[in-house]
Amino acid sequence: MITIQDIRNARENIHDTIHTTPILQSSQLSKLCENNVFLKCEHLQKTGSFKIRGATNKVKQVAKEGAELVTAASSGNHGQAVSFIAEQLGIPATIVVPTDVNPCKMSAIEAYDGKIVKCGTTSAERIPRAIEIAEDQNGVFIPPYDDPYIMAGQGTTGLEILDQMPDVDAVVIPIGGGGLISGILTTLKETNPNIKVYGVEPETANDTFLSLKNAQITSIPATSTIADGLRASQPGDMTFPVIQKYVDDLVLVSDDEIRQAFSFVMERMKQVIEPSSAVTIAALLNKKLPLEGKKVVTVISGGNVDLARISTLMVGTETIC
Ligand SMILES: *Cc1c(COP(=O)(O)O)cnc(C)c1O
DSSP states (O other): OOOHHHHHHHHHHHTTTSOOOOEEEOHHHHHHHTSEEEEEEGGGSGGGBTHHHHHHHHHHHHHHTTOSOEEEOOSSHHHHHHHHHHHHHTOOEEEEEOTTOOHHHHHHHHHTTOEEEEOOSSHHHHHHHHHHHHHHTTOEEOOSSSSHHHHHHHHHHHHHHHHHOTTOOEEEEEOSSSHHHHHHHHHHHHHOTTSEEEEEEEGGGOHHHHHHHHTSOOOOOOOOOSOGGGOOSSOOTTHHHHHHHHOSEEEEEOHHHHHHHHHHHHHHHOOOOOHHHHHHHHHHHTTOSSOSSOEEEEEEOBOOOOGGGHHHHOOOOTTTO
């Protein structure tokens, strides 16, 4: 398992590349959630999500070890992050994307000089292709979450939260493959175990929820939740034991609840976030967590939403306001 020292080393390694993101507070949101709610704004991070933290930590490491290429199998935030940092370091990046890739996402990767290879429609097809391309060209495949350098990089978000809000009572985090939450859990629980940490998953992407319940890694079939960054089919071999050891609870939210929270943040707080980031707000607005009158930080994990699609994701917020 990674330790707090790995996360401190990661901070040293990445601080000249990433932003220290601000924390925002909303009185209206706080009132509705019956807690003092703060947003850790990783949607304002370089490349639009926290993924640049882990990607930077890992790609700098493999560059030091002589990698001549990096590859990834993600058309989303991880693919953008890997191509961005590879360009900064002057290493070529090849990103394997599905044949039906969203053109906006593809152009974001190309803007960072990443080379696109199209392959299949599932990650089960893309990952072996990305590994093969890396092996052929003295390169390294960069996994999206199940890697100690990635997890330690994501955990630096927790160090910033402690610096910015040392008296925080609870932190609420979205879960995909579990890289973000396992890094932040390590930081917070090894610093102050009294800080509560809660995970949130969409109801139909409840692989970590089921894995905790079954006390073993459990996979689920493909899902189409609007929180597209959280569609992992199972938690990682390295991330799951950390979640199992430290997380205080994990709750589920429906796509309707995600839409409502997403619309609230866009409309009332004027922040462009992506649906995956809205799950934590959805959990708080719907009182799914055992918190009242507390200082709560929610990690707003990313802001890469296709603007042309926003109207299909928005709902009226009058029912909650
Ligand atoms: C990747 C991602 C997540 C989930 O992170 P994991 O480390 O896979 O749990 C959440 N939100 C956004 C915006 C992401 O890009």
